[in-house]
Amino acid sequence: MNKVEQVNLSGRAYQLEERAYEQLVHYLASARRKLADDPDQEEVMRDFEQAVAEKCDALLTEHKNVITADEMKQIIASMGPVEASEGAEERKAAQDPVQKRLYILQEGSMIGGVCNGLASYLNIDVTVIRLIFVILAFATSGGWVLVYLLLLIVLPTAKTPEQKAELRGERFTAQDLIERAKQKYSDAHVSERVSQAAKNSEPALAQAGRVLSKIVRVLALSATVFIGFLAAISFALVIVSVWMLISGRVDMVDQLSTVSTWALAGWLISAYTLVLIPGLAVAAGLFRVGQGKTDKKMSTSWSIAAGVAWMVAFTALIGVSVVIGPRLSEYRDTHGYIRVEDRKALCVNAELCDGYVPDTRIQEY
Amino acid sequence: MKGSFMNTSREKFSQLRKGLLELAVLKVISAQKVYVADILSTLGETEFETAEGTLYPLLSRLRRDKYVDYEWVESETGPPRKYYLLTAAGRQYMHETETYWQTLNSTIATVGAKQ
Numbered sequence: 001m002n003k004v005e006q007v008n009l010s011g012r013a014y015q016l017e018e019r020a021y022e023q024l025v026h027y028l029a030s031a032r033r034k035l036a037d038d039p040d041q042e043e044v045m046r047d048f049e050q051a052v053a054e055k056c057d058a059l060l061t062e063h064k065n066v067i068t069a070d071e072m073k074q075i076i077a078s079m080g081p082v083e084a085s086e087g088a089e090e091r092k093a094a095q096d097p098v099q100k101r102l103y104i105l106q107e108g109s110m111i112g113g114v115c116n117g118l119a120s121y122l123n124i125d126v127t128v129i130r131l132i133f134v135i136l137a138f139a140t141s142g143g144w145v146l147v148y149l150l151l152l153i154v155l156p157t158a159k160t161p162e163q164k165a166e167l168r169g170e171r172f173t174a175q176d177l178i179e180r181a182k183q184k185y186s187d188a189h190v191s192e193r194v195s196q197a198a199k200n201s202e203p204a205l206a207q208a209g210r211v212l213s214k215i216v217r218v219l220a221l222s223a224t225v226f227i228g229f230l231a232a233i234s235f236a237l238v239i240v241s242v243w244m245l246i247s248g249r250v251d252m253v254d255q256l257s258t259v260s261t262w263a264l265a266g267w268l269i270s271a272y273t274l275v276l277i278p279g280l281a282v283a284a285g286l287f288r289v290g291q292g293k294t295d296k297k298m299s300t301s302w303s304i305a306a307g308v309a310w311m312v313a314f315t316a317l318i319g320v321s322v323v324i325g326p327r328l329s330e331y332r333d334t335h336g337y338i339r340v341e342d343r344k345a346l347c348v349n350a351e352l353c354d355g356y357v358p359d360t361r362i363q364e365y
Numbered sequence: 366m367k368g369s370f371m372n373t374s375r376e377k378f379s380q381l382r383k384g385l386l387e388l389a390v391l392k393v394i395s396a397q398k399v400y401v402a403d404i405l406s407t408l409g410e411t412e413f414e415t416a417e418g419t420l421y422p423l424l425s426r427l428r429r430d431k432y433v434d435y436e437w438v439e440s441e442t443g444p445p446r447k448y449y450l451l452t453a454a455g456r457q458y459m460h461e462t463e464t465y466w467q468t469l470n471s472t473i474a475t476v477g478a479k480q
Contacts, residue, residue, distance in 0.1 A: 010444045031418070040425040047421040050444065051401070057443060080416020085426040 004066055009053035010046070015065055020072035024052065031082045038084055051079065100169035103158035104151075110285040112152040120167050127213040127289070221290035227283040231276060238272045267320040273313035277306050375412070382413060388466065389413040390423060391451065391459040394433055398448045424449060432458050 005021035007014050016024060031048055035041045055075045056067050067075075105117040108126070115133055119126035136144040158164045242265045375382075393399060393407050401420060408415055427433045432455030435447040451459070 012444065035422060038422055038425065040429060044421045044425045047401070047425075047447070048417065050446075051417045051421070054402070054443060078416060080418035082418040083422060085419075085423040 002069075009056070010050040012053060014053065014056050014067065016067045016072065017069050019069035020067050023069065023072045023076060027076045027079070034082045035084055048079070048082075052076075055079075099166065101163075101166045102155060103163055103167045104155045105158050105164065105167060107164075110289065112148070113157070114148055114151045114155065117155065117158065117167060120164075121169075123168070125209045125213055127216045128209055130289075131212065131216055217290050220286040224283050224287040224290055227279055227286070231279060231283070234272065234276070238268060242268060263320050263324055266316060267324065270313040270316035270320065273309060274317060277310045277313070281306060385466070386413055386415060386419070387423065387427070388459065388462045390420070390427070391432065391455060391462070394449050395451045395456065395459060398436075398450045400438075400446050400448055404449070427455070430458075431455070 003018040004015045005018055007016060007021065007024070028045065028048065032041065032045060035044055038044060052075060055078065059067060059071055059075075100121065102121045103117050104113040105120055106113040107116070109116040110130065115129040116126050119129045122129075133144065133148065137148075156163075158167050245261045245265045245268070389408060389411070390404060393404050399407075401417065401424070404420060405415065405417070424433065424435075428435065431452055433449050434452050435449045437445040438448045440446050
């Protein structure tokens with residue numbers, strides 16, 4: 001006994017054994033792939049469906065209304081291999097071997113697009129590559145970051161569609177982009193059913209990859225929440241500190257107060273911004289990984305705004321440090337050490353320090 | 366006709382046939398308005414035996430190039446069918462191809478022949 005699936009071919013219903021159905025779905029999906037470059041792909045697909053329908057008609061009678069798996073096998077065999085028909089130009093292009101090249105791919109990248117490019121080049125899930133990079137970064141205690149930066153500098157960026165095709169080792173024709181987009185769309189429809197059939201034969205590596213992506217997603221989401229939490233706490237702390245500085249709630253020592261509290265507040269804010277922006281960028285990236293939307297890139301205007309803000313903070317920090325620095329060292333030079341009273345003052349407030357700071361390093365001065 | 370010799374030469378010269386299939390299809394269509402099954406059965410008796418997997422993409426390309434066109438004809442047994450016919454441009458293209466093919470033939474026949 002076999003389960004029967006009903007399909008619509010050219011506007012008529014046909015009953016196929018489950019395995020016959022799977023074969024047909026598989027055949028049509030592979031035909032669609034082979035015709036990816038054909039501008040009339042949809043029409044040819046309809047022609048194929050009608051041809052299959054007619055071949056089914058020839059096998060069906062009043063007393064037989066189901067196509068068996070064996071019959072479907074024969075029908076598909078009689079359709080012959082699907083050969084895309086190319087115009088003269090395409091035929092010429094098809095003869096040149098495709099050169100694969102490694103590029104940086106910024107679409108859907110998290111940092112610079114190195115992992116993303118490598119993933120496309122090797123045709124591996126980008127999450128797996130990222131995970132390997134992170135592990136390598138830890139294993140080499142950060143040394144791998146330098147390798148990453150080097151790759152970021154050395155590798156060219158895939159900007160044109162041609163370069164992106166080159167990265168994947170695919171041929172590029174004018175129709176490619178549209179067809180590939182269509183392909184993704186139609187595959188999504190078919191894949192649901194096909195995956196059922198393909199599940200048993202799915203390579204172990206691909207399975208492992210999917211499990212791995214899931215784990216990474218969960219980790220990424222938890223990390224996002226954690227970073228968000230840290231950002232909120234630290235933001236509150238900085239706001240409070242700045243407010244205390246400016247409102248004069250912190251008693252500054254005479255000499256130290258020659259440094260404007262505004263300058264100190266500026267220093268604090270810029271130092272914080274300098275850390276906050278990359279933190280938020282990482283959080284945003286992790287969040288997208290967590291949602292599995294790695295192919296979406298953050299809007300460029302936001303990226304530019306963040307970059308500019310970071311540069312401003314960096315400049316401000318340098319500027320304020322240059323102004324404050326000499327005064328602080330001047331103060332230290334004239335006193336030779338920091339007096340106990342000053343130490344009290346250096347604390348955010350005396351109550352917290354309980355009068356004394358038991359820090360021997362300060363007394364060494 | 367279809368001994369083992371024919372089979373091996375079928376494989377050996379597949380590229381030659383591939384290039385000429387278009388001309389063969391145009392010639393079949395030029396005789397009369399035809400349905401794909403007609404083309405397949407006509408060619409099935411020749412060296413140009415082919416199948417839907419090849420023919421449909423080829424026909425759709427020829428239609429893009431405006432060498433052939435089709436019209437829907439109602440069928441008694443099923444949905445309407447596409448009947449292909451040659452356009453004026455297609456007829457001209459077919460003649461050009463045929464003439465060129467004959468030129469190639471005579472070149473092959475004479476090239477390298479001793480004077």
